[in-house]
Amino acid sequence: MKKYIIPLSLIASTVLISSCRKLDEINPSGATAEAVWSTPEGMITLINGAYNDQRNFYGKEDAVLLTEGGTDLWFNQNKASYANQITRYEGLTASSSGTNTNTFTTFYKALNLANAGIGRIQAIAYPSAEEKNRRLGELRFLRGWYLWHIVEFYGGASLRTTETQGAVMTATRSTPEDFYKVIIEDLEFAKQNLPLQDDWGLEYSRASKKSAAGLLARVLLTRAYYSTGAEATTYFTRARDAAQEVINRAAEFKIALWPNYADLWLPANNKKVGAAGGESLYTISNSASNTASNYDNNANRMHMWYLPQYASRIGALVQSLQYGADQRRLQPTRALLDMYNEDIDARYEGSFQEVWLTNSAANYIWSAADVATHRKNANIAGRILRPGLDTALYITKRGISGESALPYLVFDRDTMYNANGTIAGVNAWPALIKFAYPNRTAPNSQPGFNDIFMIRFAEMYLIAAEAEFRLGNSQAAANFINVIRTRAAKKAPVNQTAAMQVRAADINIQFILDERAREFAGEQIRWFDLKRSLTPDQWVQRIKTLNPDITAVLPTHRLRPIPQQELDALLNKAEFGQNPGY
Numbered sequence: 365m366k367k368y369i370i371p372l373s374l375i376a377s378t379v380l381i382s383s384c385r386k387l388d389e390i391n392p393s394g395a396t397a398e399a400v401w402s403t404p405e406g407m408i409t410l411i412n413g414a415y416n417d418q419r420n421f422y423g424k425e426d427a428v429l430l431t432e433g434g435t436d437l438w439f440n441q442n443k444a445s446y447a448n449q450i451t452r453y454e455g456l457t458a459s460s461s462g463t464n465t466n467t468f469t470t471f472y473k474a475l476n477l478a479n480a481g482i483g484r485i486q487a488i489a490y491p492s493a494e495e496k497n498r499r500l501g502e503l504r505f506l507r508g509w510y511l512w513h514i515v516e517f518y519g520g521a522s523l524r525t526t527e528t529q530g531a532v533m534t535a536t537r538s539t540p541e542d543f544y545k546v547i548i549e550d551l552e553f554a555k556q557n558l559p560l561q562d563d564w565g566l567e568y569s570r571a572s573k574k575s576a577a578g579l580l581a582r583v584l585l586t587r588a589y590y591s592t593g594a595e596a597t598t599y600f601t602r603a604r605d606a607a608q609e610v611i612n613r614a615a616e617f618k619i620a621l622w623p624n625y626a627d628l629w630l631p632a633n634n635k636k637v638g639a640a641g642g643e644s645l646y647t648i649s650n651s652a653s654n655t656a657s658n659y660d661n662n663a664n665r666m667h668m669w670y671l672p673q674y675a676s677r678i679g680a681l682v683q684s685l686q687y688g689a690d691q692r693r694l695q696p697t698r699a700l701l702d703m704y705n706e707d708i709d710a711r712y713e714g715s716f717q718e719v720w721l722t723n724s725a726a727n728y729i730w731s732a733a734d735v736a737t738h739r740k741n742a743n744i745a746g747r748i749l750r751p752g753l754d755t756a757l758y759i760t761k762r763g764i765s766g767e768s769a770l771p772y773l774v775f776d777r778d779t780m781y782n783a784n785g786t787i788a789g790v791n792a793w794p795a796l797i798k799f800a801y802p803n804r805t806a807p808n809s810q811p812g813f814n815d816i817f818m819i820r821f822a823e824m825y826l827i828a829a830e831a832e833f834r835l836g837n838s839q840a841a842a843n844f845i846n847v848i849r850t851r852a853a854k855k856a857p858v859n860q861t862a863a864m865q866v867r868a869a870d871i872n873i874q875f876i877l878d879e880r881a882r883e884f885a886g887e888q889i890r891w892f893d894l895k896r897s898l899t900p901d902q903w904v905q906r907i908k909t910l911n912p913d914i915t916a917v918l919p920t921h922r923l924r925p926i927p928q929q930e931l932d933a934l935l936n937k938a939e940f941g942q943n944p945g946y
Contacts, residue, residue, distance in 0.1 A: 401484050404495070410481045411499060414506045415570075417474035419659030422648050422888060423816050426463045428669045428693060430517070430924075431888040434917070436910035437700040437881055438890075441672075441692035442791040443913065451694075453916045458928040458946050465927040471513050472524070478507040480527040494557075501557035505571040505579070508550035512583055515543040516892055519923045519943055534936045544587040551580040561618065561639075568639045569649035569815070574610065574617040578645035578819040581606035581827050586896045588834065597835065604831035607824040610645070619643060619821045621851050626714030629798040634814045644817040645824075652803065652813035667804075667812045669693040670796035670886055672759060674720050678738070678773055680728035680749045680756035681720060683807040688800060691810065695793040698781040699910035700885060701761040703878045708860035711852045711882050712761075716794040720757035722749040728756070730771065740768050747771045759792050785912045796886045822848055822883055830876050830897065838868035845871070845879055852882070873897055877906075895922050920945025 400406040421427045432438050433451035440451050449456040450463050481503040490496035507525075514521055523538035525546060554576035561572040584606050588599030614620060622628040622643050638647035650663040671690040675683040683690070696716075704712035722728055728749040735745045749756055755772045758764075764776040775792035782788050801812035829844035846865050853864040866875070880893050894903055900919030907917050925946035931937040 402488060404488060404490055407481065407485055407488055407499060410477065411502050414474060414477040414481055414503060416659060417470050418648055420470050421467065422818065423650070423664035423666050425665070425669070425693065426466055427888050429463055430467060431891045432886060433694055434914065435890045435894055436907050437697055437885060438694040439697055439787055439911055439913045441695045443787050443789045446693070452914055453918065453921045456921065456925065458925040458931065458942055464924050465929065467517065468927050468930065471510050475507060475510040475514065475524060476528050478503050478510060479525060482507065483527045497557040498559055501554040502571050504550040505554035505558065505576050508547040508554065508583070509579065511543055511547050515540050516586070516895065517924050518926060521926060533934060535934055535940050537940060540590050544583065544590070547583055548580070548587065551576050551583060555580060569647045571646065574619060575646035575819065577606065577610045578824060581610060581824060582819065585827050585831055589896050600831045600834045604828050604835065607828035607831070610824045614821070619645065621821060625711050625852055629714065631800060631802060631814065637817060638815040643821045645819040645821060648816040648818055650813040650815060662811050664812045664814050664816055665810055666799035666814065666816065667801035668810060672793050672795055673791045674757055678734065678756055680722040680724050682724055684723050685802045685804055685807055687720060687723070689804065689808050689810060695787065696796070697911045698777065698785045700881060701794065703881050708854055708863045709852050709882065710854045715796060715798055715885055717797045718758060718760045718794050719755055722751045722754050722756040724751055727751070738773060744771050759794050761794060787913055798886055826876070826880055826883065833871055833873065833876060838871045841871045842866050842868050848883060918945065
């Protein structure tokens with residue numbers, strides 16, 4: 365019989381042992397998993413392994429393509445054909461290899477590790493029930509985390525709550541409601557039994573009470589959209605209350621909105637925001653000093669995916685640590701840039717870069733040839749651009765006139781986008797700089813070691829607002845949103861807080877989605893936001909309207925296909941079936 369190392373037909377021991385890399389460090393004699401995972405110390409290695417596979421997804425290319433690509437906010441850089449199945453929905457089938465299949469495998473493998481720990485921990489003698497439940501809380505948080513990804517990406521697939529220990533040749537579908545019952549129960553247990561973040565000491569990326577409380581609010585909001593009538597009202601109310609609880613317990617959880625939005629993203633603050641007192645409720649950490657603890661040598665490469673080509677456009681610019689390794693994947697839609705009113709909202713400048721200063725080794729002097737190439741006025745020839753002082757490149761969401769008279773390169777909205785909003789293909793856009801990592805070893809170095817903030821405190825206000833809106837309480841929704849907009853308001857030279865406030869009449873689901881875009885652009889959550897809050901037809905309409913380069917999107921695409929290799933491994937694949945439309 366052929367053995368598949370894939371979730372629906374996996375040989376459990378193969379996956380489990382290969383996933384938990386730390387076993388080799390404490391178990392050089394080759395002891396079995398049953399022996400190692402039978403003590404509190406051994407169980408920690410299993411729990412650590414259960415955390416590990418999220419690092420195989422988040423911060424990597426697959427996550428960016430699946431969670432931000434194919435939405436209203438981002439399109440393939442310079443209209444490239446890379447990953448069209450995901451980013452344009454062109455040719456996405458069950459047989460599409462790569463991103464979709466990798467993701468399916470990753471989350472089911474991680475789920476099986478969590479299930480293994482949940483199933484085995486009860487037989488272990490712990491010094492106290494509190495310590496056992498604390499470790500079980502980690503595992504149940506992780507199971508809820510992985511199940512949420514599976515059901516949102518793949519719908520009612522196979523709901524597995526026990527460890528797979530042999531070749532499984534059949535599978536049964538479960539409804540999304542079945543998934544959410546387990547997810548919510550897991551997170552409620554985790555919230556009750558996990559410690560406060562400080563209790564983990566330096567291990568701040570372990571799930572804590574605030575992590576479970578924050579994810580529970582997100583999950584309850586998502587679950588509400590699977591219901592109608594009184595049941596939907598119940599879940600929207602629970603989501604609002606769960607988010608409000610996190611807000612009310614902010615002092616206990618030692619969390620707060622970072623006072624200045626731009627400071628939230630400064631590399632120097634990255635590790636601080638993930639620790640006690642910061643804004644992150646759940647953090648995926650990456651270590652620069654102990655790289656063996658990361659999933660792989662690349663760790664977090666978020667710093668690369670949203671940058672335009674800046675180097676070599678003009679002799680005044682070279683690739684640098686400051687401006688990033690521009691291995692491009694996605695660029696913003698015009699609609700995303702237009703969602704910001706940069707005159708009053710500091711989140712635009714806190715998220716995007718429009719100006720590149722000259723960084724060549726010596727002064728750059730405009731030659732007659734470069735003047736002709738870039739269609740500058742003849743009198744620009746001979747002008748000097750000084751490193752660190754003079755602008756070499758300006759890429760702006762605004763419309764600019766008289767570009768030929770300016771002694772630097774200019775790409776404005778009319779250069780970057782066609783009249784209908786499609787991308788013109790000039791390989792230029794304002795750079796998303798939230799994830800900048802200037803601490804690389806070389807300008808073209810790919811590895812990055814920033815932490816990744818998976819759930820931020822700001823999301824609690826926007827979850828509460830969305831729930832209130834769905835409950836018919838638009839003023840309450842506006843009140844929650846205004847907390848976020850107050851933080852986002854420019855404070856100088858004129859305090860724009862009053863101008864940033866919104867009224868009940870302003871609130872609808874489109875506005876809420878715009879606000880979430882302004883707050884969370886690029887943060888690996890957009891696809892979930894659209895899928896959750898819009899009907900299939902609304903989902904298609906919003907994507908096609910705001911991202912007109914995407915023309916093939918269909919309601920079918922709100923779920924990803926079950927990989928064909930997974931179905932082919934089942935003896936009952938016809939009964940199990942494919943997601944609709946594939």
